[in-house]
Amino acid sequence: MSTPGVLEGIERDAYHVKLPKRSKFAMSGVLQPVDLNVGRSPARKRARYEDLNDSSESGRWSLNRSDSSIEDDNGVGRLDCDVEDVLTDDDTIFCKNEPSAIDVSCVSMTPNTRNQQLSLLESSLTKDSLDKLTLGEYDALLVKKPVIRPNSKINYFDLLSDEIILQILRCLPKWYLRDISVVCRRFNRLTKDESLWTRLDASNKHLYPGDLGQILSKQVIVLRLARSEITYPPIMSDCKAALHDFRSRLLYLDLSMASVSTDSLTALLSKCNRLKKLSLENVPVNDAVLIALSANKDIEVINFAMCAGIMEDGLKYLLANCRKLRELNIAWTNLNTSSIQYLCKNLPTTMDRLNFSGCRKLLSDKHVADLVTSCPRLRELDLSDCTTISGDSVRNITTLEDLNFLALSRCYLIPYKSLLYLKKIYSLAYLDIHGGYYDADEMKMVQEALGAKVQINKFKFSSVARPTVGLRKSSIWNMRVRD
Structure with a gap:
């Protein structure tokens, strides 16, 4: 027991x-x-x-x-x-x-x-x-x-309208949209909506053959390709941009210091006819590129700084069709004498800002006289490093009544006494005469003659037609390139 x-x-x-x-x-x-x-x-x-x-x-x-x-x-x-x-x-x-x-x-x-x-x-x-x-x-x-079991049969995205889903997709980085497009047919259709591709920053990227055509097919309006490497051919036959009647909605394009061949650049510009602002800084061009660019008759800003290959024939097509130019940066482009002469005589009267620096021994006083006659409304003019112009050019410049900024840095043949004539320009606010070819006493006399309203040597670099100035890396011409 x-x-x-x-x-x-x-x-x-x-x-x-x-x-x-x-x-x-x-x-x-x-x-x-x-x-x-x-x-x-x-x-x-x-x-x-x-x-x-x-x-x-x-x-x-x-x-x-x-x-x-x-x-x-x-x-x-x-x-x-x-x-x-x-x-x-x-x-x-x-x-x-x-x-x-x-x-x-x-x-x-x-x-x-x-x-x-x-x-x-x-x-x-x-x-x-x-x-x-x-x-x-x-x-x-x-x-x-108690255990809550998710009901996998309910697709909550089916309960949302296309507008709401597009608003959600608009908050995502662009490189996520490619992965989202393979989820289902509806997402594939929505990720191709033009409203998602208004702005695109593809700078510092390597674009493989056909990638640029895919970007254009999405009807981008603001596109930044600065310092990108574009492989030929930029447009393949399997995209919408390859169609003969395709016309891009692109308005603002930044190709500064991009690695792109002239053939690729010609193919790109041949699909664009609505450009407003373009930057080709340090990009090689030729007559074919300028001819393709001339189709953009409403273009207002062009940055050709440090471009190689600009010749007179291409300039004739460009200036004959693009008569609404307001800003042009053609500094350090190694233009020959005939090209300089044609530019100074045929620039449109709508010109507001012009950078003609770096011509060294080729730009003369006669060219400056033709320039101020063609562009009487200039508010900003940069003639730095044009070493052959003299005091006569300063007298011609005084006819520009709306001039606000003038750069004559390293123009060694201009005596300081000629700068005193600039007091006739009542709108002048900034004068750059970098280079140290005037001593302290001469600089003091120039400042006293122009008065305190004119600031001397305020800027070291020109901002004419440049898409980005300073540290604004996420915008071009004050427009965002990232949502």
Whole structure:
């Protein structure tokens, strides 16, 4: 027979099942008449039965501490199961029809199979209780955590209009749109919407053959390709831009210091006829490029600074068709004498800012006289490093009544006394005469003659027609290139 006191302690610790507070099974004495099956009890609380041959007693239950296989138990804390009794996903029988639910059973009841669980339940409850307890009722007693299951059949993007999705896509970087376009047909259609490609910054990039054609096909309006490498051919036959009747919406294009061949540049400009502002700084050109550019009759700003290959024939096509030019930077382009003469006589009267610096020994006083006659509305003129002009050019410049900025740096043949005539220009606010060819006394006399309203040597570099000035790397001509 078993000792009641010992069994009661063992049964309370090892076989306590979590029941509702008002359950009729949580009554006193329900576990007392149970004949415990030793082989099915948890290993950590398993009592060893000792058969004492030399004792008058037939046997007794023992929790002998001297047995090395039994770990010490002080009766406090949670009793963890052995490794061999750990319940796995395949062993659990609780809510088999709901694999994602989380079932919690008694911490010490961790058998490996369904039969062990049911046997353990039978050994801890009376027959009357077992008859009343069905499997469904047993599952109802288990503690479960609610699990929210996402319904994968609902596509919430189908509930949104195209306008809302486009607004979301507009907040993403451009390089993400290519990955999004392969998600589904609807996303592929929306990522090609022209409203997403109004502005594009592809500077410092390597464009493979056909990439530029893909960009033009998206109808970009503001495009920055500064310091990019464009591989020939720029336009392939598999894009919309290759169509004969295609015309780009491109208005503002920055190709400053880009690595592009004249053939690629000609192919690009032949697709554009609406350009307003263009920068080709330090990019080689030829007559074919200028002829293709002349189709943009509304162009207002051109930056040719440090371009090589500008000849008189190309200039004739350009200036004959582009009569709305307001800003032109043609500095350090190694123009020959005939090209300089043609420019000075045929520049449009709409010219507002002109940079003609770097002509050195080729620009003469006669050319300056023709220039101010052709462009009487000039507000900014840069003739720096034109070493052959003299004081006569300064007298001709004084006829420009709207002149606000004048640069005559390193024009060594202009005496300081000739600069005193500039006081006739009431609108003059800035004068640059860098180069150190005037001493301090002469500079002082010029400043006194012009008055305090004229600031001398305020700027070191010209900003005429240049797309970016200073640290504004995310804009061209004060327009953003990044959304």
